[in-house]
Amino acid sequence: MQEHYQGLGHIAVHTRDMDGSIAFYEKIGGSLFRRDAVSTPDGEKQLALVSFGGFLLELIQSPVPVPMGEGNIPHFAVYVDDVDAAAAAIQAAGVDTFLKPEKTVLPKTFGGLENRFFTGPSGEQIELLHML
Template identity: 75%
Template sequence: MAMKEHYQGLGHIAIHVKDMDESIAFYQKIGGALFKRDSISTPEGDKLLALVDLGGFLLELIQSPTPAPMSEGNIPHFAVYVDDLDAAGADLRALGIEFTEPEKKVLPNTFGGLQNWFITGPSGEQIELLQML
């Protein structure tokens, strides 16, 4: 199967933020709508997450427990929805593409349940393959 057959559209664009509430308020002010909020526990503390619908696509706002480096901007990755993460992963491996981690992540409680896997583009950009559960 060709990889393009797995793609289902833009999942979201992730943006590091310094203050979650301030950022949500800003995006609401400019016409966005809060879709979901969540958090993930990390060894450094809770990573705050929010999905904001902005004109038909989602922004994932991320407030890390430790300040994220923003010297090159604050967009850490973009996500593409796939129909079947395991099949897409097998097809990418067959093309010689390496994943940033050997195993996919399954997060059954984040944003209603998702699984994802990241690859790195030629300039260091992170590409998230995302399947909602």
């Protein structure tokens, strides 16, 4: 299963103010890499990738209020070479906590991506991510 891992994809952080968060990270040395949006049943979810400290932050502004408190990091992403193969290897190891039965393909988001989420033992979400 390790042969599929390619490194940390990003760390996702919820924000109430996308422009303010981007400005904050730019102020402390980050730079906007990409900005996008995804339609959801509740409205448009704003997304931004900010390069910061040698990795990417994915800022997420939900169209509906999201509880914020200590540790408002909803998931972390690991780049993989093949989402299906990596998921199969994880399932073969006895982990079957995937949130959906199949990967999601978003051909227009951030230039195209496919992903699949599963949960760890404390409820943390882990994203298997392949950029197209």
